[in-house]
Amino acid sequence: xxxxxxxxxxxxxxxxxxxxxxxxxxxxxxxxxxxxxxxxxxxxxxxxxxxxxxxxxxxxxxxxxxxxxxxxxxxxxxxxxxxxxxxxxxxxxxxxxxxxxxxxxxxxxxxxxxxxxxxxxxxxxxxxxxxxxxxxxxxxxxxxxxxxxxxxxxxxxxxxxxxxxxxxxxxxxxxxxxxxxxxxxxxxxxxxxxxxxxxxxxxxxxxxxxxxxxxxxxxxxxxxxxxxxxxxxxxxxxxxxxxxxxxxxxxxx
Amino acid sequence: xxxxxxxxxxxxxxxxxxxxxxxxxxxxxxxxxxxxxxxxxxxxxxxxxxxxxxxxxxxxxxxxxxx
Numbered sequence: 001x002x003x004x005x006x007x008x009x010x011x012x013x014x015x016x017x018x019x020x021x022x023x024x025x026x027x028x029x030x031x032x033x034x035x036x037x038x039x040x041x042x043x044x045x046x047x048x049x050x051x052x053x054x055x056x057x058x059x060x061x062x063x064x065x066x067x068x069x070x071x072x073x074x075x076x077x078x079x080x081x082x083x084x085x086x087x088x089x090x091x092x093x094x095x096x097x098x099x100x101x102x103x104x105x106x107x108x109x110x111x112x113x114x115x116x117x118x119x120x121x122x123x124x125x126x127x128x129x130x131x132x133x134x135x136x137x138x139x140x141x142x143x144x145x146x147x148x149x150x151x152x153x154x155x156x157x158x159x160x161x162x163x164x165x166x167x168x169x170x171x172x173x174x175x176x177x178x179x180x181x182x183x184x185x186x187x188x189x190x191x192x193x194x195x196x197x198x199x200x201x202x203x204x205x206x207x208x209x210x211x212x213x214x215x216x217x218x219x220x221x222x223x224x225x226x227x228x229x230x231x232x233x234x235x236x237x238x239x240x241x242x243x244x245x246x247x248x249x250x251x252x253x
Numbered sequence: 254x255x256x257x258x259x260x261x262x263x264x265x266x267x268x269x270x271x272x273x274x275x276x277x278x279x280x281x282x283x284x285x286x287x288x289x290x291x292x293x294x295x296x297x298x299x300x301x302x303x304x305x306x307x308x309x310x311x312x313x314x315x316x317x318x319x320x
Contacts, residue, residue: 003256006319010308023312025290026267030312186273186306219267226267 013037015046017066026226028216029058029125031183035193036094036123039200040067045092050084052077054106056098057131075106078113081120092203093120099140100130103163107139110169110211117174117208121199124165124211127218128237135221139163142240147221162240166213170246177202177210178246182238184217184230195245202250215241255303256319257295263313264292270307270316276300279307 012018015037023029040046046067053061055074062069072080081095102110102124110122129147130136136149140162144153154162166178177199181192192214199210215237217229224232245251257278264286270293271279280296293315295301303320 003258003319006256008317009303009320010305010316010318012314012317016314020263020288020313025265025312026269027312030314031310034309034311034314186310189309226269227272230269 013041015040015049015066017064019063021064022060023057024218024220026217026219026229027057028127028183028214028218031189032123032125032192032196032214032216033061033064035183035189035196036096037065039193039197040065040092040094042197043092043200043204045200045204048090049092049094052080052084052093052095054095054097054101056101058096058098058125059132061096075101075104076109077101077106078109078118078120078122081122082113082116082118085118085120089119092200094200095120095122097122097124098131099124099126099128099138100133103139103165107163110165111172114169114209114211115172115174117176119203119206119208121196121203122209122211123196123199124213125216126165126213126241127216127221128162129218129221131218131221140165140241142237146223164241166211166246169211174209175211175247176208176249178213179211179248180213180215180241180243180246182215182233182243184215184233188234198248198250207250213241215243254299255301256298257301257303257307258317258319259293259295260315261286261292261294262288264288264290264315265313266290266292267312268293269310269312273306273310275304275306276302
C-alpha cells in the first residue's frame with residue numbers, strides 16, 4: 001500500500017527544521033528536541049513561542065527549531081526569559097539549559113528566577129558531565145564518576161558533592177512545578193513528554209515557574225556504548241538523582 | 254499494513270530503535286550513508302505493527318510511521 005492512502009501516526013514535528021543536528025549518536029538532547037517540537041505543535045503556540053538556547057551542547061538550538069530563538073550568555077537564560085516574558089507576557093517562553101549552564105555558572109539566575117516564580121518553562125538537561133567541552137566534571141557529576149578533570153573519580157573532599165537542582169529549588173516558595181524525568185526508555189520518554197506538557201500548560205495558564213529536569217545519556221563523554229549509557233541512567237544515575245515529582249502546586253488541594 | 258519510512262541520510266546508527274523495537278523489524282544496513290554510519294533499515298517489514306516506538310526513541314528524527 002502506498003503511504004498516501006495510510007494514516008500517518010508519527011510525523012516529524014513541524015516546529016523542527018529539516019536539517020540534521022550535531023548531537024552525538026544516541027544523545028538524549030535529540031529526544032528532548034523532538035518532545036519539545038511535538039508539544040509546541042500540539043499546543044498550537046508556534047507563532048508566539050520563543051526558545052532560549054544556552055551555552056553548551058544545545059547552543060545551536062536556534063538552528064533546529066522553526067520558531068524564534070534567542071541565544072543567551074552562559075547561564076543567563078533565566079534572565080533573558082524573565083525579560084522576554086515581562087516585556088511581552090503573550091510570548092510562550094521555553095528556556096532550555098544544560099547542567100554546566102544551569103547548575104554551574106547560572107546557579108544564581110535560576111534560583112532567583114524560581115524564587116520570583118517567573119512565568120516561563122525551563123527544561124534542564126542533566127547528563128552529569130560537560131559535554132561540549134569534552135567531558136570535564138560538572139557540578140552534577142556523580143561521586144566516583146570519572147571525567148577528564150576527575151580521572152580517579154569525583155572525590156567529595158576536593159570536588160564537593162553532586163548538586164541536586166530539583167531538591168534545591170524545592171526549598172523555595174516560588175516554583176509552581178518541579179519534576180525529574182529521564183529519556184532512557186520509550187516508557188520514560190512518554191513520562192517525560194507528559195511532564196514537559198504539564199510545565200507548558202502551567203505557563204499558558206499563567207501559574208508561574210516550572211522546571212523539568214531530564215536525565216540524559218551522554219555515551220560519548222561517559223565512554224560507553226549507547227545501550228550501556230541508557231542502562232547507566234536508569235541503574236546508577238537515578239540513585240543519586242531520584243526520578244519523580246518534587247512540587248506540583250496544581251495538584252495540591 | 255503498518256509501515257515506517259527512514260531518512261537514512263540523518264541516521265547516526267546509535268541503535269536505540271533496533272534495541273527497543275518490540276518486533277525486531279529493524280536492523281543495521283550493510284551500506285554507508287554520507288555521514289559514514291551504517292543507517293538503520295527495515296529488515297522485516299511484514300512484522301511491523303506501527304507502534305511508533307522507533308520514532309519516539311530516535312534522537313535524530315529519522316522515522317515516520319504510517320498505519
